[in-house]
Amino acid sequence: MWRPALAGPPAVVLLSGGLDSYTAAAVAKRDGFSLSALSINYGQRHVRELEASRDVAAALGVDRHLELALDLSQIGGSSLTSLAIDVPKDSTFAKATADKHPGVIPNTYVPARNTIFLSMALGWAEVLGAADIVIGVNALDYSGYPDCRPEFIQAFERLARLATRAGVEGRPLTVHTPLISLSKAGIIRLGLSLGLDYGLTHSCYDPPPSGRPCGHCDSCQLRAAGFAEAGATDPLIGSAG
Amino acid sequence: MWRPALAGPPAVVLLSGGLDSYTAAAVAKRDGFSLSALSINYGQRHVRELEASRDVAAALGVDRHLELALDLSQIGGSSLTSLAIDVPKDSTFAKATADKHPGVIPNTYVPARNTIFLSMALGWAEVLGAADIVIGVNALDYSGYPDCRPEFIQAFERLARLATRAGVEGRPLTVHTPLISLSKAGIIRLGLSLGLDYGLTHSCYDPPPSGRPCGHCDSCQLRAAGFAEAGATDPLIGSAG
Numbered sequence: 001m002w003r004p005a006l007a008g009p010p011a012v013v014l015l016s017g018g019l020d021s022y023t024a025a026a027v028a029k030r031d032g033f034s035l036s037a038l039s040i041n042y043g044q045r046h047v048r049e050l051e052a053s054r055d056v057a058a059a060l061g062v063d064r065h066l067e068l069a070l071d072l073s074q075i076g077g078s079s080l081t082s083l084a085i086d087v088p089k090d091s092t093f094a095k096a097t098a099d100k101h102p103g104v105i106p107n108t109y110v111p112a113r114n115t116i117f118l119s120m121a122l123g124w125a126e127v128l129g130a131a132d133i134v135i136g137v138n139a140l141d142y143s144g145y146p147d148c149r150p151e152f153i154q155a156f157e158r159l160a161r162l163a164t165r166a167g168v169e170g171r172p173l174t175v176h177t178p179l180i181s182l183s184k185a186g187i188i189r190l191g192l193s194l195g196l197d198y199g200l201t202h203s204c205y206d207p208p209p210s211g212r213p214c215g216h217c218d219s220c221q222l223r224a225a226g227f228a229e230a231g232a233t234d235p236l237i238g239s240a241g
Numbered sequence: 242m243w244r245p246a247l248a249g250p251p252a253v254v255l256l257s258g259g260l261d262s263y264t265a266a267a268v269a270k271r272d273g274f275s276l277s278a279l280s281i282n283y284g285q286r287h288v289r290e291l292e293a294s295r296d297v298a299a300a301l302g303v304d305r306h307l308e309l310a311l312d313l314s315q316i317g318g319s320s321l322t323s324l325a326i327d328v329p330k331d332s333t334f335a336k337a338t339a340d341k342h343p344g345v346i347p348n349t350y351v352p353a354r355n356t357i358f359l360s361m362a363l364g365w366a367e368v369l370g371a372a373d374i375v376i377g378v379n380a381l382d383y384s385g386y387p388d389c390r391p392e393f394i395q396a397f398e399r400l401a402r403l404a405t406r407a408g409v410e411g412r413p414l415t416v417h418t419p420l421i422s423l424s425k426a427g428i429i430r431l432g433l434s435l436g437l438d439y440g441l442t443h444s445c446y447d448p449p450p451s452g453r454p455c456g457h458c459d460s461c462q463l464r465a466a467g468f469a470e471a472g473a474t475d476p477l478i479g480s481a482g
Contacts, residue, residue, distance in 0.1 A: 068312065068316075070361075113364070119360045120353075123318075158400075162396050163388045165346045
């Protein structure tokens with residue numbers, strides 16, 4: 001009797017260890033992709049995120065998990081990669097700032113980060129024979145980062161068609177952004193409906209030595225507001241959240 | 242008395258230690274840019290190239306030279322980054338192959354390499370406040386690499402406008418490709434007219450333990466044919482070349 005193959009087509013998923021990329025990967029898995037997870041140690045001060053990516057990858061049952069190191073702290077220019085720049089705290093939070101001051105990009109923006117990460121994913125996808133990349137960018141409850149917008153993603157797809165052997169040979173690349181138009185609460189609701197354990201994730205930009213979320217950076221505040229709006233409890237915080 | 246500023250506008254130049262990137266950087270210097278050189282240790286088997294990049298950077302008088310490490314051998318898929326794939330030798334050489342079999346890309350192609358390198362240059366350019374990147378790609382005497390073509394470069398410029406804070410704020414990026422339509426002989430003539438010492442460079446894809454050029458890989462053969470056509474002697478080879 002004919003049986004369908006158990007493994008779906010391969011997709012490279014950028015997995016940071018945060019809530020968004022975990023959810024995006026889970027959507028891709030639900031949609032039938034078999035996952036190759038790529039995590040980047042880029043010299044971020046929240047390197048705890050990378051440990052979370054291993055737990056998340058295991059929970060997702062990925063085919064493989066590749067960690068690449070690229071020390072963007074040598075480039076600097078962001079509070080996430082340079083200890084000389086403070087991570088903003090209690091900034092009446094990022095979304096409100098972005099709404100009120102469009103074009104004002106906070107110092108947590110890492111120059112060209114998503115371009116660099118998607119390029120690395122593109123190289124690995126080509127070697128794996130994968131025509132699909134998944135990234136958990138979000139253009140709504142985001143922090144005003146230019147490289148989280150749909151027009152950026154479309155431009156990357158166009159570039160990819162010209163950049164690679166696969167593109168030349170007529171196998172175009174698709175970049176999947178299942179979260180791009182969701183609110184943070186919407187992302188959390190979606191993930192909970194898929195049975196995700198957000199206790200595995202790490203979101204804080206600037207964790208204290210305890211490793212617990214600081215509760216005051218934009219990322220912590222976006223996360224807390226998202227759980228509150230979704231009417232859910234953040235397992236990282238417990239009932240206090 | 243008014244005097245012009247001594248330093249021109251900053252440009253990030255990708256400097257491999259090879260002949261092409263040295264020449265491209267020298268053209269940018271001639272045109273008034275002050276140079277910030279970026280070299281990538283990507284796990285290439287011809288890592289000798291990186292040592293050459295230091296000599297070349299010193300000869301060019303760059304403002305700064307940044308070396309970033311990104312181990313693409315973890316991705317593999319190319320004879321330049323995977324010891325499991327042999328570098329082709331005496332292959333009636335790359336240009337002839339590319340001319341006769343358009344679309345046939347040799348195994349020295351490194352998946353998405355120029356996309357990755359330009360992305361890293363983009364991040365550094367943004368931090369430095371540079372609106373210009375210089376890359377020594379060449380679409381004529383090349384080896385059939387998709388990411389050396391003008392349409393790829395134009396797509397990257399479009400992407401860069403959407404990817405960065407600088408782009409959002411209306412400061413577009415220009416990627417300069419001064420060699421893109423030159424033959425290898427034309428590149429060598431240009432460089433010699435600028436007084437370059439090609440004895441500082443390294444081109445061989447697969448140097449033996451001596452570090453001397455193998456003479457048989459595509460890169461050695463393109464270089465030898467270029468010097469011959471230019472009627473010049475390769476200082477790396479001497480009168481035997």
